Amino acid sequence: MLALFKRDILLAVRSGGGFGLALAFFLILVMFVPFGIGPDRAVLARIAPGILWIGALLACLLSLDRVFQLDAEDGTLEALATSPIPLTGLVSAKAAAHWITTGLPLTLASAPLGYLLGLPSIGYVWLIASLGVGTVSLSFIGTFGAAITVGIKRGGLLLSLLVLPLYIPTLILGAHVVTRAVTGQNPTPSLALLCGLTLLTLALIPAAAAMALRANMR
């Protein structure tokens, strides 16, 4: 499992395109917001928590179809499925690798991007905390979507249609943490709920994704 995890990270880093792509997308998205809304700092600061969360969420979505697709095409997935690793373990390793290569960089990049949008200084800790916890659940839910669509040719669009509704609770809670922090309310209850949601995802999703993979490989 650990070997698989390392292999996936290495592949993502070395193959190029996948790794930096999400970050570049995030940067461009955040850059577009002032173009669309206008450079008024008060307005930007007001919508910054939501924009940063939506941007990170969409950037996370971008690399999802790679999670299983390449392995499914060259037959590695079948080999892995017949290996002694349980399918839930395989899914968890894949999701964890996706988080390391997408969720973690996005979380770290959110702080400077937040500064560009004029996020009030109290918000940074909570932004990083909420994204750090929330992107874990985004990666796992996304891996479930990838497992469902692995057998479908050109399933990218369908994948987003399936995954985005499942992202709703994470987005609401995550953006709520940052919004509460910058408006001077106590954000810890929302962060606790977000942590709970992530733990629920960690418990539930690997089993569901393994079921979906099994159905797809029958």
Added chain:
Amino acid sequence: MSIWEYANPVKFMALSGRVLPFATLLSASLLLTGLVWGFFFTADDYKQGSTVKIIFLHVPAALMAINIWLMMLVASLVWLVRRHHVSALAARAAAPIGITMTLIALFTGAIWGKPMWGTYWAWDPRLTSFMILFVFYLGYLALWQAVEDDDTAADLTSILCMVGSVFALLSRYAVNLWNQGLHQGATLTATKESPIDGSYYYPLLICIVGFITLFITLVLLRTRMHIRLRRSRAVLAREATR
């Protein structure tokens, strides 16, 4: 004699064929009675005027929109556990009806909301969760369309329905935290004395039962259609190999 006997498509077709005319007649007469009574023979509300009468469409549709998803969840579980094809097809047959009910609830609500709240749409938790339910239905239907193999499609949509139920429920409570509501709380409850006046209550009940029988009629009809579609495809495949 158990309910599982009707997992056999032949038995299901025979039974549903016999039930269907009665169900059609029953739902048509109930809806006609309930809606005509509700629309033409109840007094206007002293504050809301005649707009209140949209309740006879809005409440049953909203009830059905949620309960159809629940029925799909049960049917999906039956498919995953006991692998009865009729069950998977019933879930598939129910989804378009559910999405239509969701749209009816959203649109009747908007029509009522304009004169009463002064707006067609507000980001109210209940309204928002119905829009969320709508996208869940969309994803479910899209997945049925996209997967070619029937059994795989049934498996994948069932898994999606299960996971979707959990996240739809989470969304329902997450939106509460995010905005205060305009929508009133539930009026009809099973346990408490209803605050609604009897002259509205009885036609509303008839409408709700009418919507339930309408759903049963439609879901039987559509399940029969899917069974026949599958049979005809099997016949075509046999012809092709000959």
